[in-house]
Every structure is written in structure tokens, then in C-alpha cells.
Amino acid sequence: MDEVKIGEILLPGDDEEQARQSERVRQRFWPVLKRALRQVPFSRDLVAAYYCALDPRTPTRVRGILLAALAYFVLPLDAIPDILAVVGFSDDVAVLTAAFAAIRGHIREDHYQAADRALDADGETAPAR
Numbered sequence: 001m002d003e004v005k006i007g008e009i010l011l012p013g014d015d016e017e018q019a020r021q022s023e024r025v026r027q028r029f030w031p032v033l034k035r036a037l038r039q040v041p042f043s044r045d046l047v048a049a050y051y052c053a054l055d056p057r058t059p060t061r062v063r064g065i066l067l068a069a070l071a072y073f074v075l076p077l078d079a080i081p082d083i084l085a086v087v088g089f090s091d092d093v094a095v096l097t098a099a100f101a102a103i104r105g106h107i108r109e110d111h112y113q114a115a116d117r118a119l120d121a122d123g124e125t126a127p128a129r
Contacts, residue, residue, distance in 0.1 A: 021068075025053065029050055032073060044112065046073070047115035048111040048114070050066075052107045052108070052111045053066035072092060073092045
């Protein structure tokens with residue numbers, strides 16, 4: 001399996017790399033989200049960001065920022081291991097918060113609607129198609 005290397009996460013002008021990054025995020029997002037659901041305070045925003053990043057109508061720069069942040073979220077190894085209770089996802093939250101600030105306004109209502117469909121009443125997650 002092709003792993004992400006430091007400095008290789010965000011290549012906004014490289015469609016091939018962005019496609020590989022999209023696939024990595026698609027494969028790992030839902031299992032990681034399910035584990036993190038109780039620890040990430042903005043799950044709805046996170047899922048909406050996922051749909052925004054995969055939306056071909058989203059500008060390339062915005063997609064690159066979101067894919068980089070989502071890739072950091074789903075990667076098994078990061079600054080603070082996600083298996084540590086309470087603090088494990090704190091670094092992920094910081095990266096995602098910075099990404100959300102950078103792309104403010106690009107996550108549209110239809111991305112939030114898709115997120116709402118994906119998150120059911122019990123807090124379980126399932127990819128909305």
C-alpha cells in the first residue's frame with residue numbers, strides 16, 4: 001500500500017496525487033470517525049468537510065487543504081497516538097480547526113445535509129451515497 005510521506009500530503013496542482021489522497025481518506029475516514037466520535041467535538045463539521053473535500057465542485061486549493069487535514073486525521077501514526085484516551089485526538093482537532101479556519105465558507109449547506117444523512121440519531125456513522 002502506498003503510504004503518505006511528510007511533505008507529500010498537499011500537492012494542489014497534482015491531480016494524480018490528489019486522487020491518491022482522496023482514495024486514502026475514503027478508505028480510512030469512516031472507521032476512524034467511528035472510533036473518534038465521542039472525542040471529536042465537531043463531528044458534523046468533520047463529516048461535512050469530508051463531503052466538501054470529495055466534491056469536484058470544491059476549488060482545488062480548498063480540496064487540498066481539507067484532504068491534508070483529513071489525511072492527518074485518518075493516518076494511524078501522528079504526533080499524539082489516537083489510542084490514548086482523551087488526548088489522543090487533540091492534535092487532530094487542532095489540525096482540523098486550522099483547516100476549517102483556512103477554508104471558511106467553502107463547506108456548503110449540501111455538504112452539511114450529506115453529513116446529517118450520514119450521522120444517524122444514535123451517533124453511528126455510515127457513508128451516505
